[in-house]
Amino acid sequence: xxxxxxxxxxxxxxYRLSHQPYSSLKGILLSIFRYRRRIEVHQALNDxxxxxxxxxxxxxxxxNGSGKSTLLAIIARVILPTAGKVWVxxxxxxxxxxxxxxxxxxxxxxxIYFNGIILGLTRQQIAxxxxxxxxxxxxxxxxxxxxxxxxxxxVLRLGFxxxxxxxxxxxxxxxxxxxxxxxxxxxxxxxxxxFQREGRTIVLVSHDMNQVRQVASRAIWLHQGRVMAxxxxxxxxxxxxxxxxxxxKQSL
Amino acid sequence: MINELRELYRxxxxxxxxxxxxxxxxxxNSYLGFxxxxxxxxxxxxxxxxxxxxxMGMVIPNYSAYVLAAFxxxxxxxxxxxxxxxxxxxxxxxxxxxxxxxxxxxxxAVLANLIHFGLALVVFFVYLLGYVGAxxxxxxxxxxxxxxFQTLLIAGLSLIISCLNVFYEDTKYIVSIGLQxxxxxxxVIYFSEQVYHAQLASPEWQRWIYLIYHLNPIxxxxxxxxxxxxxxxxxxxxxxxxxxxxxxxxxxxxxxxxACAASLVVFVLGYAFFxxxxxxxxxxx
Ligand SMILES: Nc1ncnc2c1ncn2[C@@H]1O[C@H](COP(=O)(O)OP(=O)(O)OP(=O)(O)O)[C@@H](O)[C@H]1O
Ligand SMILES: [Mg+2]
Numbered sequence: 001x002x003x004x005x006x007x008x009x010x011x012x013x014x015y016r017l018s019h020q021p022y023s024s025l026k027g028i029l030l031s032i033f034r035y036r037r038r039i040e041v042h043q044a045l046n047d048x049x050x051x052x053x054x055x056x057x058x059x060x061x062x063x064n065g066s067g068k069s070t071l072l073a074i075i076a077r078v079i080l081p082t083a084g085k086v087w088v089x090x091x092x093x094x095x096x097x098x099x100x101x102x103x104x105x106x107x108x109x110x111x112i113y114f115n116g117i118i119l120g121l122t123r124q125q126i127a128x129x130x131x132x133x134x135x136x137x138x139x140x141x142x143x144x145x146x147x148x149x150x151x152x153x154x155v156l157r158l159g160f161x162x163x164x165x166x167x168x169x170x171x172x173x174x175x176x177x178x179x180x181x182x183x184x185x186x187x188x189x190x191x192x193x194x195f196q197r198e199g200r201t202i203v204l205v206s207h208d209m210n211q212v213r214q215v216a217s218r219a220i221w222l223h224q225g226r227v228m229a230x231x232x233x234x235x236x237x238x239x240x241x242x243x244x245x246x247x248x249k250q251s252l
Numbered sequence: 253m254i255n256e257l258r259e260l261y262r263x264x265x266x267x268x269x270x271x272x273x274x275x276x277x278x279x280x281n282s283y284l285g286f287x288x289x290x291x292x293x294x295x296x297x298x299x300x301x302x303x304x305x306x307x308m309g310m311v312i313p314n315y316s317a318y319v320l321a322a323f324x325x326x327x328x329x330x331x332x333x334x335x336x337x338x339x340x341x342x343x344x345x346x347x348x349x350x351x352x353x354x355x356x357x358x359x360x361a362v363l364a365n366l367i368h369f370g371l372a373l374v375v376f377f378v379y380l381l382g383y384v385g386a387x388x389x390x391x392x393x394x395x396x397x398x399x400x401f402q403t404l405l406i407a408g409l410s411l412i413i414s415c416l417n418v419f420y421e422d423t424k425y426i427v428s429i430g431l432q433x434x435x436x437x438x439x440v441i442y443f444s445e446q447v448y449h450a451q452l453a454s455p456e457w458q459r460w461i462y463l464i465y466h467l468n469p470i471x472x473x474x475x476x477x478x479x480x481x482x483x484x485x486x487x488x489x490x491x492x493x494x495x496x497x498x499x500x501x502x503x504x505x506x507x508x509x510x511a512c513a514a515s516l517v518v519f520v521l522g523y524a525f526f527x528x529x530x531x532x533x534x535x536x537x
Contacts (some may be wrong), residue, residue: 015535077351078534092351100345103273105280110273117269118350146280 004089005170005201006052006075011084013045013070013225044070045081046225054090054169055199057192059206059216059233061240067225068205072172075203090169090201093119095176099155104148108139108158111147115162129165137161153181160184164191171195173204189215209237253520256527260353270360274335275367289368290375293323300441312485317384320376321481322440322474325398328369329406329470330431336361336410337417337424340533344418347533354530355523358414362407369399380481391480397512398480402473405515408522415526418533437471443485444475445498466504469518472511479503 017040044067052058060068073079074086076094101118102111112133116126126133134143137157139150147155160176176188192215195202206212212219212233219236221229228243229236260267279285300323301316312318336358340347343357373395380386417423439447448462466472484500 073348073534076349078348080531094349096349097345100349101343103277105277106273110276114269114273117266118346118352122265123269 003053004051004087005054005056006050006089006203007085007087008048008050008071008074009085011045011048011071011074011081011086012043013067013074013079014082015042015044016040017042044225045074048084048222048225048227050220050227050230052201052203054201055196056218057196057202057204057216059204059212059219059237060222061206061209061212061219061237062222062228063244066222068222069174070225071222072174072203072205075170076172088170091120091167092170092172093163093166093168094172094174095163096159097174097176098152098159100159102147102155102159105146107146108134108137108143108150111158112162115159116166119163119166119168121166133161133165136165153184157184160188160191164195168200170201170203173202173206175205175207209241213237253523253527256353256355256523260355260359263353263356266352267356267360267363270356271363271367274360274364278364286368286371290372293320293327293372297323304441314384314386314482317380317386318443318478318482318485319440320379321478322438324369324372324376325402325474325477326435326438326440327372328365328402330435331368332362332365332406333409333413333427333431334424335365337413337427339410340414340418341421344533344536354533355411355526358410358526359407361414362403362410365406366399366403376481386482389481389483394480395477398473398476401512401515402470404519405469405473408515408518408520411522411526415529415533418536419529434470437465437468438474439471439478440474443478443498444471445501448501449498462501463507466507467510467514469511469514472507473515476503476508476511 048067048071060071062068070079072094074081075088076092077086077088096115101115103114106114109130112130113123113126116129116133117123121129134140137154137160139154139158139161142150142154147158150158163171192202196215202215204212204216216233218231219229219233219240220227221236221240229239279288282288284291297316297319300319304310305312305315339357339361340354347354347357377388381388413423413427444462444466447465448458450458450461466475480503484502486497486500
């Protein structure tokens with residue numbers, strides 16, 4: 001298993017859903033007076049096993065709530081699985097959503113440093129890559145302006161620029177390409193292709209089936225926390241679209 | 253816990269960057285910058301001095317220096333706890349997306365306040381040597397020990413508070429009320445000698461009240477700051493009823509040792525508690 005970037009073995013994830021919101025004092029007090037707080041467990045992932053090899057681009061597809069984001073969070077080591085084993089071999093860089101990790105009062109430059117370090121770079125490495133990051137983001141003349149004064153597209157470009165320059169071995173994308181204008185999406189796609197040529201591993205969640213067909217060689221279809229299909233992107237996407245159509249017919 | 257500390261060490265650059273970021277953000281849009289954080293204690297101490305000397309009739313030479321010696325560590329305690337209570341929740345979006353040791357968030361808030369405290373202490377010594385003209389005592393060498401144990405105490409409490417605040421947002425209100433009450437239970441505006449001579453106590457109870465009062469580690473640390481930094485004093489109160497003079501009590505080393513041990517225990521327990529819950533943060537809807 002030397003060429004495996006990610007291995008999941010019988011991974012399950014249960015979220016605890018309390019019907020009585022417990023996050024306030026009122027909730028706690030109320031729950032004392034009820035005989036028992038009902039805790040419902042929601043199984044977001046159910047016995048998922050898969051192996052992703054280095055250099056693969058995998059599209060994760062499935063309806064809303066099928067467990068895609070949960071799976072990415074487990075690969076990113078942000079949440080722990082309830083059961084099962086996870087191996088991740090290589091440095092993971094999640095592509096952050098718009099503005100996550102940025103401080104509006106700090107300049108673009110200061111935010112580059114913070115975001116770079118939180119994604120695992122050293123100060124030294126950031127200093128070396130700074131010109132490339134700023135050029136990629138096309139923000140040369142705004143780099144000493146507080147991020148508060150950026151447009152959302154500029155924030156997006158800056159975040160993306162930092163993430164792609166962290167030299168990650170495994171890139172996780174959760175619907176990040178959906179935002180951003182046409183030109184930016186093109187740029188992202190070009191960067192993804194560059195990553196693919198460089199042999200990096202990409203796991204992307206998307207509801208845009210054309211995009212999945214276009215960039216991913218393999219697709220994994222999740223449904224209610226289970227793997228429904230795993231294979232060549234074309235086939236899995238077709239299978240999934242057929243299924244979605246049937247669901248639509250039934251509901252009419 | 254050793255593994256957690258090792259991982260934290262691996263992420264020391266992130267911790268340091270967060271500390272700098274905290275300091276930078278705080279003063280980004282102000283002209284006076286760091287001096288704002290000095291103005292609060294200085295103005296408070298000036299008001300306290302006037303009230304206690306002129307209105308309450310306390311007769312103590314250099315009262316302001318004694319108040320400052322306890323008020324600065326109190327400010328450190330208070331602002332560090334308040335800042336860190338929100339520290340994880342404020343970054344919850346990042347916590348949901350990126351792996352890093354979660355404890356860097358509250359610890360950065362504590363360290364940023366530690367740096368403030370250090371700068372405030374420099375100003376304190378300038379004031380002490382330059383304006384008051386008091387001699388520097390050899391016991392000042394113990395100051396770093398007090399700072400270290402106070403920092404452990406604060407860090408332990410911060411870890412607990414920041415963690416609880418993710419799950420129960422009432423925590424920050426409770427902490428802020430608790431701190432306001434606590435202010436009256438630590439020797440800042442009065443002296444620990446006055447606790448010993450509390451009027452409600454019969455003589456045989458004095459010792460016990462003094463002891464119980466100082467079992468609170470933060471109270472004992474404040475008493476210790478005063479005794480380490482400044483010469484012993486005679487508290488003289490021209491009270492409403494009668495004129496009283498209290499002799500200064502020597503430093504109780506046993507109680508100080510208890511306070512330091514308690515601070516260490518709070519840190520270890522706080523860190524263990526945080527570690528137990530820290531991978532649930534990202535699941536908080
Ligand atoms: N923090 C949480 N606490 C409780 N339940 C959660 C939590 N996060 C997700 N869930 C539940 O787990 C299931 C899977 O969620 P997940 O976010 O992984 O879905 P998804 O496939 O990413 O959906 P979408 O396409 O809408 O992004 C959902 O039913 C959701 O309600
Ligand atoms: Mg999702």
